Amino acid sequence: MSLTNVFNIAGTGMNAQSIRLNTTASNLANAQTVSSSIDETYKARKPWFQVLEKQWDDVDRLNRKLEIRSQVGDGVKIAGIVESDAPLQKRYEPFHPMADEEGYVLYPNVNVVEEMTDMISSSRSYQMNVEMMKTAKQMLQRTLTLGQ
Amino acid sequence: MSALGFKNSLGIHPTTMQLRASRAEVLANNLANADTPNYKARDFDFNAMLEAESRRSLEMNVTDERHQRGTVNVDSELMYRNPYQPSIDGNTVDTQMEQSFYTENALRYNASFQFLNSKFKGLKNALSSQ
Numbered sequence: 241m242s243l244t245n246v247f248n249i250a251g252t253g254m255n256a257q258s259i260r261l262n263t264t265a266s267n268l269a270n271a272q273t274v275s276s277s278i279d280e281t282y283k284a285r286k287p288w289f290q291v292l293e294k295q296w297d298d299v300d301r302l303n304r305k306l307e308i309r310s311q312v313g314d315g316v317k318i319a320g321i322v323e324s325d326a327p328l329q330k331r332y333e334p335f336h337p338m339a340d341e342e343g344y345v346l347y348p349n350v351n352v353v354e355e356m357t358d359m360i361s362s363s364r365s366y367q368m369n370v371e372m373m374k375t376a377k378q379m380l381q382r383t384l385t386l387g388q
Numbered sequence: 389m390s391a392l393g394f395k396n397s398l399g400i401h402p403t404t405m406q407l408r409a410s411r412a413e414v415l416a417n418n419l420a421n422a423d424t425p426n427y428k429a430r431d432f433d434f435n436a437m438l439e440a441e442s443r444r445s446l447e448m449n450v451t452d453e454r455h456q457r458g459t460v461n462v463d464s465e466l467m468y469r470n471p472y473q474p475s476i477d478g479n480t481v482d483t484q485m486e487q488s489f490y491t492e493n494a495l496r497y498n499a500s501f502q503f504l505n506s507k508f509k510g511l512k513n514a515l516s517s518q
Contacts, residue, residue: 242406242413249413253420260423289424312413312430312466315420365423368487372416375494379412382501383405387508 243383245314246376252292252315253369259318260287260362264355271350276340282348284324284355292317324349397511401504403441407434408497414466415490418481426478429469429486 263285270282291313326349334343414430421427471480 242409245413246416249416249420256420257423289421291421291424291427312417313421315417316424361423368419368422368483371487372419372490375490376412376416379409379494379497382498386501386505387512 243376243380247373249315250369250373250376252317253372254366256287256289256316256318257362257366257369259321260289261359261366263287263321264359264362267348267350267355268352268359270348271352271355272347274336274338274345274347276338276345278328278346281328281346282350283328284326284348284350285321286324287321288319290317290319291315326351398504398507400438400442401500401507404438404500405497405504407437407441408493408500411493412490412497415486415493418469418486419483419490422479422481422483422486424479427481428479429471429481430466431469431489432466 267284273282275281292315294312294314328349329347330344331347332343333339333345336345338345411432411434414432418429418431469480469482472482472485474480
């Protein structure tokens with residue numbers, strides 16, 4: 241039944257968006273986490289979205305009607321979380337406790353403006369997935385009343 | 389042909405509902421992948437699919453993957469949508485458009501449901517002795 245698949249798809253979407261929101265929260269929380277070496281400095285983390293491919297089923301394959309569905313993915317997945325390659329911000333703060341010998345401290349490469357827009361975008365996408373699930377639920381509930 | 393067989397009296401509506409549900413899945417997948425880089429939005433030609441489905445009675449059974457399909461197998465696979473405004477990450481999902489398609493699809497599903505339901509009501513009426 242393809243309508244129940246909409247629940248799965250919306251679920252994967254909500255999951256992916258909430259992970260994205262988590263990385264944003266982590267980036268924003270660590271936006272001012274300084275350090276004196278490049279390796280120790282926090283780097284902005286970004287989720288990597290990918291299409292969740294449908295698991296092939298032999299019974300599905302034989303049924304022509306199911307064939308159109310098998311070409312569709314099964315929602316979205318997070319393939320991984322990558323750290324940003326953007327350069328770290330080096331600031332001259334000689335009186336900072338974390339400053340190196342030359343008086344520099346390293347700030348993470350978190351772009352706060354970008355993170356804020358990302359946050360709004362993921363929250364909207366999350367809402368959209370919820371609405372999608374709501375609609376599918378209504379459709380299924382109506383179908384259950386067939387013949388009554 | 390009697391009007392009281394299930395196949396004759398229900399008409400096109402069961403097939404329509406099935407296809408609408410399939411399309412809901414395709415569109416839901418587009419919406420879920422609205423933020424996936426390089427994802428291409430998909431959809432199928434509903435009318436062509438419906439026509440193919442309603443002519444399916446002529447088709448041969450397929451019990452093995454290598455079997456040839458029947459002659460009426462209209463090539464109506466999933467197609468890629470032409471984006472109104474392509475985005476820089478290669479994603480072609482136009483969220484607002486997809487959302488409107490999804491809602492429209494759901495409404496039409498409900499319409500088909502309404503028709504089917506009244507057909508069943510009619511059948512029930514005919515069956516009950518008054």
